[in-house]
Amino acid sequence: MSTVIEQPVQVRLIASAPRMETVPATLRYDPDDPFAVHMAFPAPATLEGTEVSWEFARELLEVGVEAAAGVGDVRVRPYGYDRTVLEFHAREGVAMVHIRTSEVRRFLKRAQHLVPTGREHQHLDMDGDLAALLRDAC
Template identity: 80%
Template sequence: MSTVIEQAVQARLVASAPCMETVPATLRYDRKDPFAVQMAFPAPATLEGTEVAWAFSRELLATGVDRPAGVGDVRVRPYGYDRTVVEFHAPEGVAMVHVRTSEVRRFLERAQHLVPTGCEHHFLDLDEDLNALLRDAR
C-alpha cells in the first residue's frame, strides 16, 4: 500500500486582471507527516521560476472547504459553487488560487482512507524524529 497520495489539480490564479490564469498544482499527502498536506506549484507558475510547495494542516484544508479557516500564512475558504479559495501569505505578497471543491474533497477522502482523522498519532515515528533532531544538534 502506498504511503503517499498525490493529486493533480487545476488552480485558477486570482489576479487584479479580470482574467484568471489556470496553473497546474499538486496536492500531496504523506502518512509519514500525517497532520500535513502540501500544495505544490511548478516553476513556470511561480514568480521565482522555481517549484514552490506550501505545507499546511490537513485539518485546515478540510475545514476550509465548508467555512473560512486559518489566520496565518495559509487561509482556506469556500467560494461560490464548487470552488475553494486557498490564500498563501508571504512577505512578498498574497497569492490566491481557486480550486474545485470536488477535487479537494476527493483528495481529502483519499487521505482519510490512508490515515483516518484522529489516528494521525499512530503514524508518527517519534523515535526517528528525536534521533534526527539530536543528530542535527551535534
C-alpha cells in the first residue's frame, strides 16, 4: 500500500474584478501515479458548484516555481516574492490562482521523499497495467 500525500492549501483566485478571493484547494500526490500531481477545488469554490480536479505533471510544478512552464491546459510561473501562478485552461475559459511558493516547495519536497525524481518508473506496475489493457481489449 502506498502513501498518498494530500496537502490543503489556500489559493487566491485571480478574477477580472479588482479583488482576489481566497479559496481552499488540495494538492495531491500518489506514488501509484508517480509522474502526476492533482489539484482539487471544492464545490463552493467553482462556478459549476461541483468539485473540480486538475491533473498535471509533477515536473511542470517543479519547473514552474523557478521559471514559466507549460504550453497546454496547465501553465505555471513564479510571480513576485513567494508566489506561484497556476493557470488552468478549459473550453469554458481560464482560471488563474496564486499559491505560496513555499507551500508548493513543501509539497514537492514531501513527494520527492516518496518518489525521487528519475525513479518514477520504479513505481509503475507495467505488468499489471498491460494485463488490464489486454483484458479490456478482449
